[in-house]
Amino acid sequence: MANRDPTSWMRAEYESLVAQSLDWKLRVLQGPSAPRSIVDGKTVIMLCSNNYLNLSNHPKVKRAAREAIKTHGAGSGSVRPIAGNMDLHEELERRIARFKRREAALFYMSGFAGNAGLISQLAGDGDAILTDELNHGSIIDGVRLTKAQRIIYRHRDVGDLERALKEADVSAKKILVVSDGVFSMDGDIAPVGEIAKLSESFGAMVYIDDAHGEGVLGDGGRGVASHFHVEEKIQVELGTFSKALGVVGGYVAGSNDLRNYALNKSRTWLLSGSHPPAVTAACTAAIDVLETEPRHVKKLWSNTKYFKKRLVSLGFDIGRSETPITPVMLGDSATAKRFSDRLFEEGVFALPIVYPMVAKDKARIRNIVNAGLKRQDLDDALAAYEKIGKELSVIA
Amino acid sequence: MRRLGFIVNPIAGMGGRVGLKGTDGVVDEARAAGADPVAPTRARAFAETILALSRGDPSLSIRWLTAAGPMGMEPLGAAGVDEERCEIINRPPEPTTAEDTRRAVEACIDRGAELVLFCGGDGTARDVAESARDRAPILGIPAGVKMYSAVFAVSPQAAAELTLAYLRGRLRIGSAEILDLDEDAYRRGEWRIALVGTAKTLVEPTLVQAGKLQVAEVTEESTREELADHFRELFAAEPDTLFFLGPGSTIASIATVLGLEKTLLGIDAVLGGRTVAKDVDERSLLRLLDQHPKAKLVVSPIGAQGFLLGRGNPEASPDVLRRIGTRNVIAVATPAKLAMTPVLRVDTGDAALDEEFRRREYLFVLIGYRTSKLHPIQR
Numbered sequence: 001m002a003n004r005d006p007t008s009w010m011r012a013e014y015e016s017l018v019a020q021s022l023d024w025k026l027r028v029l030q031g032p033s034a035p036r037s038i039v040d041g042k043t044v045i046m047l048c049s050n051n052y053l054n055l056s057n058h059p060k061v062k063r064a065a066r067e068a069i070k071t072h073g074a075g076s077g078s079v080r081p082i083a084g085n086m087d088l089h090e091e092l093e094r095r096i097a098r099f100k101r102r103e104a105a106l107f108y109m110s111g112f113a114g115n116a117g118l119i120s121q122l123a124g125d126g127d128a129i130l131t132d133e134l135n136h137g138s139i140i141d142g143v144r145l146t147k148a149q150r151i152i153y154r155h156r157d158v159g160d161l162e163r164a165l166k167e168a169d170v171s172a173k174k175i176l177v178v179s180d181g182v183f184s185m186d187g188d189i190a191p192v193g194e195i196a197k198l199s200e201s202f203g204a205m206v207y208i209d210d211a212h213g214e215g216v217l218g219d220g221g222r223g224v225a226s227h228f229h230v231e232e233k234i235q236v237e238l239g240t241f242s243k244a245l246g247v248v249g250g251y252v253a254g255s256n257d258l259r260n261y262a263l264n265k266s267r268t269w270l271l272s273g274s275h276p277p278a279v280t281a282a283c284t285a286a287i288d289v290l291e292t293e294p295r296h297v298k299k300l301w302s303n304t305k306y307f308k309k310r311l312v313s314l315g316f317d318i319g320r321s322e323t324p325i326t327p328v329m330l331g332d333s334a335t336a337k338r339f340s341d342r343l344f345e346e347g348v349f350a351l352p353i354v355y356p357m358v359a360k361d362k363a364r365i366r367n368i369v370n371a372g373l374k375r376q377d378l379d380d381a382l383a384a385y386e387k388i389g390k391e392l393s394v395i396a
Numbered sequence: 397m398r399r400l401g402f403i404v405n406p407i408a409g410m411g412g413r414v415g416l417k418g419t420d421g422v423v424d425e426a427r428a429a430g431a432d433p434v435a436p437t438r439a440r441a442f443a444e445t446i447l448a449l450s451r452g453d454p455s456l457s458i459r460w461l462t463a464a465g466p467m468g469m470e471p472l473g474a475a476g477v478d479e480e481r482c483e484i485i486n487r488p489p490e491p492t493t494a495e496d497t498r499r500a501v502e503a504c505i506d507r508g509a510e511l512v513l514f515c516g517g518d519g520t521a522r523d524v525a526e527s528a529r530d531r532a533p534i535l536g537i538p539a540g541v542k543m544y545s546a547v548f549a550v551s552p553q554a555a556a557e558l559t560l561a562y563l564r565g566r567l568r569i570g571s572a573e574i575l576d577l578d579e580d581a582y583r584r585g586e587w588r589i590a591l592v593g594t595a596k597t598l599v600e601p602t603l604v605q606a607g608k609l610q611v612a613e614v615t616e617e618s619t620r621e622e623l624a625d626h627f628r629e630l631f632a633a634e635p636d637t638l639f640f641l642g643p644g645s646t647i648a649s650i651a652t653v654l655g656l657e658k659t660l661l662g663i664d665a666v667l668g669g670r671t672v673a674k675d676v677d678e679r680s681l682l683r684l685l686d687q688h689p690k691a692k693l694v695v696s697p698i699g700a701q702g703f704l705l706g707r708g709n710p711e712a713s714p715d716v717l718r719r720i721g722t723r724n725v726i727a728v729a730t731p732a733k734l735a736m737t738p739v740l741r742v743d744t745g746d747a748a749l750d751e752e753f754r755r756r757e758y759l760f761v762l763i764g765y766r767t768s769k770l771h772p773i774q775r
Contacts, residue, residue, distance in 0.1 A: 020565050133769075150767040151760070160770055163758050167770075 022356070027349075032057055035372040039349055045381050047350040047367040052324060053215050053296040054372030055246030061285045068281035076274040080263075084274035092284045093259075096251050099287050100222060100239075101231060104259035107280070109272045111211050111240035111250035112138040117268030118236070118252060119178060119207065120145035121261075128172035130164045130204075132156065132179045132190065139178055139209060148176070155183075158194045165202045175204035181224030182212035185358055185366070187325025189217070192224050196233035207236040215244025216323060221290050221297045245286040249275055300324055300371035303378060307369050310382050315395035324369040327353070328385070329362065330394060336363035339388055346384035398563055399459050401504030401532070402439075403524065405497055405516035406466035408539045409434030436471050438539040438552045439515040443475030445556035456563055461485050461504040467492055468500075471515075483507070494523050501527040501534075511562060511598070513537060513555065518576040521545040525574045525595035533569045533596040535559065544701065546572035546736075547597040562598050570599035570616045570732060571645040573698050591661055591698065594645040599732050619730045620646075622765040624653035627694075631669040638688035639666040640681065640720070642695035642709050646730060663711050678713045685719045692724040693717070697737050697761075702774070704759070706743035714746035722752050727771075728762040739774045 017023040030038040034057055037046045055061055068088060078084030089107055096105035108114040119142030123129050127148040131139060134155045143150055151168060153160040161177070168175045177199045179190045192208060199206045210223040218226030223239065225231045236254050241247040252262060263269060275283075289296070304324040311318055317329040330336045333354035340352040343365070354363040367381075389395040410433055450456040460477065462468030464487040472482060485503040488496035497514075501524050504512055511533050514524045517540010525547070528534050536548035537555040549555035561567050574593040599616065627650060631639065641647050641656075641664045651658035658664055662675035665684055673684060685691055693712060697704045704727055705712060717725070727740070740761075742753045753759070754775055760768040 016565070147766065150764075152763075152767065152769045154770070160758075163770055167760060 035370055035374070035377055037349070039344075042344070042347070044344065044347050044349040045373070045377050046370065047348060047381060049370065050212075050243035050368060051246050051372075052244040052300055052368065052370060053221075053246065053290075054370055055215075055244070055286050055289060055296070057372070058246065058286070058289055060289055061246060061282050064285035065278035065282040068277035072277035072281075074278070075276050078274070079270065079272060080274045081270055086274070086277065086280065088277055088280040088284070089274060092280050092287075093251075095284050095287045096239075096253055099291060100237060100253040101226075102237070102253040102255070104256045105251050105253040106259045106262050106266075106269065107275065107283075108250040108252070108266075108269055109275065110248065111209070111238060111242065112141075113268040113272065114238050114240075114250035114252055114266075115139050115142040115209060116145065117142070117266035118238070118262055119143055119176070121265040122205065122207065122236075123148035123174055123176045126172065127174040127176065128168035130161060130168060130175065130177045134183050134185070135178060135180050136184065136209060136211070139180070143178070148172075156188065156191055158191055158198060161195065162198055165198065165204060168204075169202055175199075175202060176207060177204050178207045179209070180212070181208050181210035182217070182323050182325070184212055184325065185353060186319055186327060187212075187321035187323040189213070189224065189227075189322050192234070193228035193230050196225075196228070196230040200233055205235045206233065207238070208234050209238045211238070211240045211243055212323065212325065214239040215290060215297065216300065220294055241283045241286065245283065245290070247279055247282045247286055249279060249283055296371045300369065303371060303373055304369045306375070307367070307378050307382070310378075311385065314382070314386050314389065316385065316389065319364070326367040326369060327364040328367065329364045331361055331363060333360070333363040335392060335394070336365060339392060339394070340365055342388045342391070343384055346388065348381045348384045397457050397459050399461055399508045399510060400559070401501065401509035401512035401514075402443075402460050402462040402468050402472065403497060403500045403504065403512065403514045404435050404439045404463075404467050404471055405514070405520040405523075405539075406433055406435050406492060408516035408520050409438075409541055435515050435539040436466060436474075438537055439468075439471035440475045442513070442515065442537045442552035442556050443472050443477055445553045446559060447476060449556060449560055456560065458563075459483060461507050461509050463488055463496070463500045465490065465492075467496065494519070497523045498527040505532045511535060511559065513559065515539045515552075517541055517543055518545050518574070521547055521574050521595075522576050522592050525593050528595060530571075530596050533598055535562075535598055544575040544577070546698075546701075547574065547595055558598055567598045568616065569596050570730075571595065571649070572597045572599075573644060575698065575701075591643055594648075594660065616730055616732060619732075619764060620649050620653055622767075623728060623730075623762065624650045626762065626765045628654060628669070631666065634690075634692075635668045636688070636690060637667075638672075638684060638691040640664070640676075640691060640693045640712070641666060642693065642712065644696045644698065646696040646728060646733065647694060650728070663709060676711060678711050678716060681711055681713075681716045682719070685716070689719075691720050692726055693720050694726045694728060696728050697733070697740055702737045702740045704740050704742055705753075706741075706745065712744075714744050714749050717744060717746075717749060722749070726762060727759050731763045731769075734761055734763055734769065734771060737771075739772050741774045 027039050033049045033051050035046055036043055076084040093105045093107055115138035123146050125147040129143050129148045130151045131143055132155055133152050151164040153164045182189055196206055213224035215221040217224050225234045225237055236252055238252050241249040308318055308326055319327040319329050330339055336352035336354050343350055350365045350367050353366045460482045464484045486500055501512055509532055513535050514520055515537040521536055524534050534547055537552050538548045549558050571594050573591055574595055576592050643661045648658045648660050656671050659675040664671055665673040695704055740759055742750050744750055754773050758770045758772055761771045762768050
């Protein structure tokens with residue numbers, strides 16, 4: 001008989017994470033994710049949700065979820081390919097395609113499931129995948145599932161991408177270029193226009209994960225491809241309903257061929273139970289709101305500009321951000337953690353991003369501006385920043 | 397209580413000030429020229445920094461295993477380290493020798509040192525690495541004339557910070573190259589630097605994004621497994637290609653995973669997944685190339701310095717490289733090693749051949765299973 005303990009390794013691993021302060025300490029949200037939320041019993045200004053447009057609280061979106069439960073029930077009963085393909089799913093995919101000005105779309109369980117399930121099917125042995133070094137973990141996992149040659153190019157470096165394309169051009173059958181549209185740690189935007197044009201000249205397929213650009217960038221929040229006017233040169237746009245659209249679920253948008261291929265090949269899609277009616281209908285309603293109420297995107301940007309301008313005039317360094325993701329660079333991890341703790345005490349919820357998520361000297365607080373924040377909320381948050389910044393000698 | 401070894405080479409660095417490019421074999425000459433020892437001050441600065449940074453943190457209680465006199469206890473005492481916290485492992489008579497260093501290192505490890513700190517230069521690193529024999533990691537406090545080996549911190553203060561980071565569990569153990577310059581040749585005007593061995597040292601874990609807001613450490617071991625998978629497939633896919641595996645710890649450890657016995661400091665030849673020749677010299681390389689015209693050379697850059705060709709692998713002569721073809725040179729490195737290597741260098745001794753590499757500006761470096769990254773070559 002083996003002298004084997006089946007589970008003690010888990011505690012050992014966990015304790016080692018705790019010893020290195022690398023474990024997640026979960027905070028509890030009591031009530032909705034809103035501009036002012038109750039977190040661990042305290043009312044705080046929410047500066048770390050991805051709910052950019054506050055659509056999770058929009059009356060039309062909530063009503064759609066309630067109605068769908070009445071008409072279609074709580075669950076879908078099956079995976080889509082067998083018996084879980086509801087009219088609500090088909091309707092949502094038509095609406096996504098129309099919104100994205102594409103032929104077709106496919107709704108996934110999450111953005112992660114989209115990347116992991118689709119990238120792994122778009123390239124194989126003899127092909128090449130070119131990927132930005134700071135791409136999201138779900139892209140990395142999708143890439144790791146293939147037998148394609150993988151070339152990692154430097155962050156947003158079009159020259160490096162061109163060299164990689166030339167190398168891949170020599171031997172690869174198919175070439176796939178994958179990039180985030182907006183990078184979630186710094187809030188910087190990929191040079192999607194140049195990526196698209198360069199890839200086109202090599203006959204490479206372009207795949208953009210626009211999780212943080214959807215509802216934020218482009219015409220009416222249509223995303224990064226629209227922002228750069230290169231929609232027809234991007235073959236795969238991956239998006240999510242869990243961020244600006246305020247619900248949950250991922251999707252890919254592109255050609256009919258892409259949809260047909262993806263729904264026959266993506267195992268994460270084929271083998272997951274389909275989204276429940278409430279979620280699906282709420283997603284459709286969120287697109288409806290985006291199409292009919294342009295004020296939310298406008299408000300997001302006016303809030304972003306105000307918040308960033310005031311932070312800079314207070315003397316804070318906001319890094320290379322070009323989007324509502326607004327880092328406040330603080331240097332070492334201890335300062336960032338202390339700063340975040342003090343913010344919470346002062347009624348502001350913004351998480352520190354520290355080593356090892358970013359380099360040791362690049363620790364920061366990451367703020368995500370929200371369209372639902374009122375001028376008073378922003379001023380209160382800025383007052384807390386000023387107070388703590390002086391207290392910790394980050395600003396003069 | 398953490399047990400750390402602390403060994404100082406009291407004469408390290410003496411040759412530098414008086415232009416001797418090293419202290420090997422010229423101590424008396426250096427003394428006569430008025431050279432002062434560098435190591436005692438550096439060793440003391442290291443100990444002072446450790447004391448200052450660990451004050452108030454009871455979890456960092458250190459027991460120093462060290463030699464009596466200038467080889468350890470003197471600088472520790474001068475920095476204010478309490479004698480109660482020190483354990484004298486030997487009492488070498490003065491003047492001390494390389495043999496004393498070796499004995500002291502072995503004694504430290506025998507008595508349970510989990511890390512050996514040493515103060516000196518490349519020559520000291522070589523002695524320490526040889527006696528540590530991978531039983532414990534080593535970390536150099538720089539005090540020599542030359543410090544090409546990848547086991548040195550950039551300053552005594554940095555060595556102290558690295559040590560504390562290790563004790564707090566933030567660093568991992570990886571391997572690094574020990575290099576040394578042939579000092580006799582250097583004094584004759586030749587710059588000849590050679591890979592003389594490898595040692596375990598402290599490395600920062602390489603971090604990759606593994607999920608949303610979540611980062612996973614990739615250990616050197618798992619990278620090597622991945623690289624081994626890559627080569628296993630490559631050997632199988634190209635059964636008639638002769639693979640020359642270059643020197644160094646990265647390639648040796650990949651070979652170990654593949655079940656190949658690899659010469660650490662030499663070039664071995666592999667065909668169809670089996671070793672067909674070991675530690676081949678230039679002549680044998682050329683002869684093997686006559687029999688197997690299809691060949692590839694696998695090399696790894698020397699950590700930090702970035703030499704891919706022309707250092708540590710003289711057997712891969714310009715003739716050999718031309719026969720193999722520069723396109724058939726496969727560069728391989730772990731992500732951690734590549735991250736600390738700003739630029740790749742080639743110095744084959746043949747300007748036209750070097751130019752052929754340098755014209756490309758960038759080389760693809762294999763860093764994982766079917767995964768490569770572009771890295772610049774020095775112009």
